[in-house]
Amino acid sequence: MKIAEIVRFLNEIAPFDTAESYDNPGFLVGDKEQEVTGVCCCLDITHKVIREADEKGANLIVSHHPVIFSGLKNIPKWSPVRELIEKNISAAAVHTNFDIADGGVNDALLELLGFEKKEVLEVTQKDGKGFGAVCEIPFQFTARTLAEHCRNALFLDGTKYQKTDIEINRIAVCCGAGVDEKVMELACEKGCQAIISGDIKHNFWIEAENRGIALIDAGHYGTEKSAPHRLAALITKKFPDIPIFSSECEEEPCGYC
Numbered sequence: 001m002k003i004a005e006i007v008r009f010l011n012e013i014a015p016f017d018t019a020e021s022y023d024n025p026g027f028l029v030g031d032k033e034q035e036v037t038g039v040c041c042c043l044d045i046t047h048k049v050i051r052e053a054d055e056k057g058a059n060l061i062v063s064h065h066p067v068i069f070s071g072l073k074n075i076p077k078w079s080p081v082r083e084l085i086e087k088n089i090s091a092a093a094v095h096t097n098f099d100i101a102d103g104g105v106n107d108a109l110l111e112l113l114g115f116e117k118k119e120v121l122e123v124t125q126k127d128g129k130g131f132g133a134v135c136e137i138p139f140q141f142t143a144r145t146l147a148e149h150c151r152n153a154l155f156l157d158g159t160k161y162q163k164t165d166i167e168i169n170r171i172a173v174c175c176g177a178g179v180d181e182k183v184m185e186l187a188c189e190k191g192c193q194a195i196i197s198g199d200i201k202h203n204f205w206i207e208a209e210n211r212g213i214a215l216i217d218a219g220h221y222g223t224e225k226s227a228p229h230r231l232a233a234l235i236t237k238k239f240p241d242i243p244i245f246s247s248e249c250e251e252e253p254c255g256y257c
Helices: 003-013 047-055 080-086 105-113 143-153 181-189 202-211 220-224 227-238
Strands: 026-029 039-042 060-063 090-093 117-123 130-141 168-173 194-197 214-217 244-246
Touching: 003 026, 003 060, 003 090, 003 227, 026 080, 039 047, 039 227, 047 060, 047 080, 060 227, 080 090, 105 130, 105 143, 105 168, 105 220, 105 227, 117 181, 130 143, 130 181, 143 168, 143 194, 143 214, 168 181, 181 194, 181 202, 202 214, 227 244
Parallel strands: 039 060, 039 244, 060 090, 168 194, 194 214
Antiparallel strands: 026 090, 117 130, 130 168
16 A cells, blocks of 8 residues: 555545645655555654654654644755655654544543533634634633643643632633634633643733633643544554554653753
8 A cells, every 4th residue: 555545544534725824734755656564653753753663664654743844945964854765754744634623633632631622712614623622611620720630631740820719610722832812812702711722922821811811731742642642543443454653752852840
């Protein structure tokens, strides 16, 4: 079976044309006409992941974050793209299109948290799909206890939370770096008392304090580390005869002290 068949399947489960305009999902490096020897799934393509794929005989890496995000003007020695080419390993990505897909990254995050989606936070597609979810919980959290729940459910070393005593039972959940001006506005409009996301910038912590809404930062890696496992499961179900695995060397790139 050729790599092109895997790429076609990725487009079926998370259509590339549903990605955000700034994004770059799809087939990015290599030769789609090669026969597949194995598939490695990961969050980010790093040198460690490439070596792992090579050692395990995989000639295709499917990542959540595109290894080529914007136009390349050069490929320096340190670039993973260069190593992919040298090792004859192809690369594909499903990014914002997989965030919003049914059973995709945000849905996987909800499952880990034990929350049920009541509605989409930001509808971006004609079929009603979009970014984030609004969830209602049948009990009250504080910002601190909600952060503790995220830390335990996602097996994190730590989480950041808003210093507030507000009671929380309606929550917006956005994987990755999900908080921007529109998300903040929508969460408030929809009556959410908290937003769970990652990579939250300082100005939004101040805005949240002024608006009276709590932010929980569970990290970009923490909110999306389920992506490789979900991808591996989906591809394995479709192509059970091909060696498919999620990276075992990938880990949170940040330490805590």
